[in-house]
Amino acid sequence: MALLTVLLLLAVIGVLMTTALETVSHAVHLATNARISTQSRYYAGGIELMALHRLEAIAKAADGHLSGDGWLGQPIVLETTEGGKLIAIPSDGGNCFNLNSLADGDRPDALVARPRGIAQFVALATSLGIAGADARRIAVGVADWIDADGVPDPLGGEDDSYRRLNPAYLPANRLLAEASEIRAVAGVTPALYDLLRPWVCALPTTDMSPVNLNTLQPSQAPLLAMILPGRLSIDAARQILMQRPPGGWRDALDFWRQEALAGLKPSGQELDQPKLTTRYFNLDIRTEQSGFVTRHSALLDILPGRSRILLRRWTADE
Numbered sequence: 001m002a003l004l005t006v007l008l009l010l011a012v013i014g015v016l017m018t019t020a021l022e023t024v025s026h027a028v029h030l031a032t033n034a035r036i037s038t039q040s041r042y043y044a045g046g047i048e049l050m051a052l053h054r055l056e057a058i059a060k061a062a063d064g065h066l067s068g069d070g071w072l073g074q075p076i077v078l079e080t081t082e083g084g085k086l087i088a089i090p091s092d093g094g095n096c097f098n099l100n101s102l103a104d105g106d107r108p109d110a111l112v113a114r115p116r117g118i119a120q121f122v123a124l125a126t127s128l129g130i131a132g133a134d135a136r137r138i139a140v141g142v143a144d145w146i147d148a149d150g151v152p153d154p155l156g157g158e159d160d161s162y163r164r165l166n167p168a169y170l171p172a173n174r175l176l177a178e179a180s181e182i183r184a185v186a187g188v189t190p191a192l193y194d195l196l197r198p199w200v201c202a203l204p205t206t207d208m209s210p211v212n213l214n215t216l217q218p219s220q221a222p223l224l225a226m227i228l229p230g231r232l233s234i235d236a237a238r239q240i241l242m243q244r245p246p247g248g249w250r251d252a253l254d255f256w257r258q259e260a261l262a263g264l265k266p267s268g269q270e271l272d273q274p275k276l277t278t279r280y281f282n283l284d285i286r287t288e289q290s291g292f293v294t295r296h297s298a299l300l301d302i303l304p305g306r307s308r309i310l311l312r313r314w315t316a317d318e
Contacts, residue, residue, distance in 0.1 A: 214248030
């Protein structure tokens with residue numbers, strides 16, 4: 001009996017020790033992950049500032065006509081003292097449809113739906129294969145989500161429409177902070193959102209999408225075609241971008257004087273929308289250290305003497 005008691009005690013002690021070791025091991029892994037995660041965030045913040053100053057210098061040297069030469073998609077690499085590596089890849093943050101341009105107004109309490117923004121969104125969405133009725137329903141729905149009034153458009157929805165949902169919620173009635181917010185808008189299905197996401201953004205302004213003619217890629221031709229909805233085809237827009245002069249256009253009038261654009265009669269607002277420089281930049285950040293890889297992203301606002309980090313995400317996207 002004494003021997004059995006000793007063996008039983010040894011078995012219990014063994015189980016307790018195994019459990020304790022597993023707990024300690026788990027705690028060590030958690031502490032290691034927490035340390036690396038915190039360190040990665042500090043590293044990401046450092047390379048953000050480095051990229052901010054570098055892009056500010058590039059934009060300043062461009063003197064009003066920024067092309068993609070030497071920076072667009074070019075990795076900014078920094079190695080750490082522990083043998084790790086930081087990689088930041090900049091891209092033009094204005095080459096997208098600004099969802100906040102579906103509304104117009106200088107104050108949050110004065111935002112109203114913008115027909116011109118709705119027309120451009122519909123043109124872009126239909127070029128991506130979305131049915132015209134669905135495209136307009138989404139555009140009007142997002143405009144209702146942003147505008148300040150409580151009066152729904154027949155194709156949109158305000159408080160009463162969303163209160164009837166289960167679970168119920170209310171529209172924001174303010175500018176979008178992230179493009180992902182439109183997933184809460186009635187009619188935006190996961191499939192439609194997946195189609196739209198690579199082409200849309202939520203800039204902190206109601207300005208029409210400030211596409212840069214000198215950094216826009218031929219594969220992004222729908223973003224140029226949407227500026228002249230129903231008049232400029234995607235194929236024509238692609239050809240225009242493929243024939244861009246080396247170093248980009250230095251005068252917007254040279255762009256509009258092209259034969260492919262003759263007879264389209266753009267309005268004054270349409271003439272002013274495309275830009276030759278860039279204000280908003282996206283930054284895709286990757287940190288590699290101790291065998292761990294983390295992804296971050298940021299939106300930068302580059303203005304001489306007033307450059308700043310507008311948005312920071314601890315993921316590759318929101």
